[in-house]
Amino acid sequence: MNSYPKIGVLALQGGFSEHIRSLQSIGIEGFEIRKKQDLNRTIDGLVIPGGESTVIAKLLDELDLFDGLKDKIDNGLPVFGTCAGLILLANRFHAINVAVKRNAYGRQLGSFSIDAEMKNVGMIPMVFIRAPYIESAGKDVEILSVVDGHIVAAREKNVLVTSFHPELTSDTRVHEYFKKLLS
Ligand code: GLN
Numbered sequence: 643m644n645s646y647p648k649i650g651v652l653a654l655q656g657g658f659s660e661h662i663r664s665l666q667s668i669g670i671e672g673f674e675i676r677k678k679q680d681l682n683r684t685i686d687g688l689v690i691p692g693g694e695s696t697v698i699a700k701l702l703d704e705l706d707l708f709d710g711l712k713d714k715i716d717n718g719l720p721v722f723g724t725c726a727g728l729i730l731l732a733n734r735f736h737a738i739n740v741a742v743k744r745n746a747y748g749r750q751l752g753s754f755s756i757d758a759e760m761k762n763v764g765m766i767p768m769v770f771i772r773a774p775y776i777e778s779a780g781k782d783v784e785i786l787s788v789v790d791g792h793i794v795a796a797r798e799k800n801v802l803v804t805s806f807h808p809e810l811t812s813d814t815r816v817h818e819y820f821k822k823l824l825s
Contacts, residue, residue, distance in 0.1 A: 646669065646670075646671060647670050647671070647686040647687065647821065647824050648670075648671045648672075648673060648683070648684055648685060648686050648687075649665055649670050649671070649672045649673070649685070649686060649687045649688065649689055649824075650672075650673055650674075650675040650680065650681075650683070650685045650687070650688050650689070651665070651672045651673065651674055651675065651688075651689040651691065652675050652688070652689065652690045652691060652698070652707075652711075652727075653674035653675055653676050654676065654693075654697075654698050654701040654702070654705070654707075655693045655694060655697050655698050655701065656691045656692050656693015656694065656698065656726060657691045657692045657693060657724070657807065657809060657810070658674060658689075658691045660691075660807075660809040660810055661689045661691050661724075661809045661817075662674070663809070664808065664809045664814055664817045665689070665817060667814055668814050668817055668818055668821060670817075670821060672689065675688075675707070675711075676705075677705060677707070678705065678706055678707060678710060681707070681710045681711070681714070685714070685719065686720070686824050687719060687720040687721065687722070687820070687823070687824045688711065688714065688715070688719055688720070688721040688722070689721070689722050689723075689724075689727070689820075690721065690722070690723040690724070690726075690727030690730055690731060691724055691725075691726070691727055691809070692724045692725030692726045692727060692771065692807055693725075693726045694726060695726035695729040695730050695733075695734075695744070698726055698730060699730060699734055702730075702734070708734075711735070712735055712737075715731075715735055715737045715800070715801070716737070718799070718800045719800060720800045720801075720802070720820065720823045720824050720825075721737065721800060721801050721802070722802045722803075722804075722817075722820045723801070723802070723803045723804075724803075724804050724805075724806070724807055724808065724809065725771065725773055725774065725804070725805060725806070725807060727803070728742060728774055728776075728803040728804065728805060729742050729744060729774050731801055731803055732776075732803070737798075737801045738783065738796065738797075738798045738801040738803055739779065739780030739782065739783055739798060740776045740777075740778065740779045740780065740783055740793070740796060740798075740803070741776065741777045741778045741779075742775070742776055742777070743774055743775055743776075744774045745772050745773075745774070746773065746774050746775045746792070746805075747770060747772070747773055752771070752772050753769075753770060753771045753772065754770050755767060755768065755769045755770070756768055756770075756789065758787060758789045758794075759787065760786050760787040760795050760816065760819075761784075761785075761786045761787065761795075762786065762819055763786070763815045763816055763819050764815060766808065766811075766813050766815055766816065767811045767813055768787075768789070768794065768804075768805075768806035768807075768808075769806055769807045769808075769810045769811060770794075770805060770806050770807075771807060771810075773794075773805045774805055775789075775792035775793060775794055776792070776793035776794070776796055776803075776805070777792075777793075779793060779796055780798070782798055782799070783796050783797070783798045784796060784797045784798065787804075792805075794806060795816075797823075800823065802819070802820055802823060804816065
């Protein structure tokens with residue numbers, strides 16, 4: 643990898659521009675992946691943002707992006723999924739061995755923000771928006787954060803996922819942790 647990593651950010655729907663801004667602030671070029679040709683660019687890592695997982699899944703198929711991305715992820719490309727990105731990495735790409743509960747916090751707690759600990763990262767602000775959590779994880783999954791008894795951040799090999807949205811805060815430490823996975 644060169645000294646100025648290039649990260650493709652899936653830009654079909656949801657919070658992609660916030661990720662690009664977070665990446666930029668730690669010296670990473672984030673470029674938008676909107677169509678199949680974008681996968682031909684040099685790519686050191688991938689971000690799948692939050693949004694609506696059913697909509698993103700549909701667009702992945704319609705735009706014929708799914709297979710190309712799955713190949714790259716299966717071949718070890720570092721990938722970071724937030725919220726809907728977590729759901730897609732678990733349920734569609736089968737890239738991380740976790741069971742995810744969608745919209746897990748119900749209506750009243752639909753959106754909230756807390757400070758909590760994430761392993762290898764520290765105490766960070768966590769913004770949850772109609773978030774999923776991880777109900778159970780396979781033995782090769784490293785659990786990175788548990789909030790109120792529910793797993794909200796985890797990693798398996800090249801795949802990092804969070805239920806919450808670090809890109810919606812000014813704290814860049816989760817993106818910096820992802821940067822360390824790029825090699
Ligand atoms: N509830 C959304 C879904 O199921 C995820 C919410 C988010 O990404 N902020 O796809």
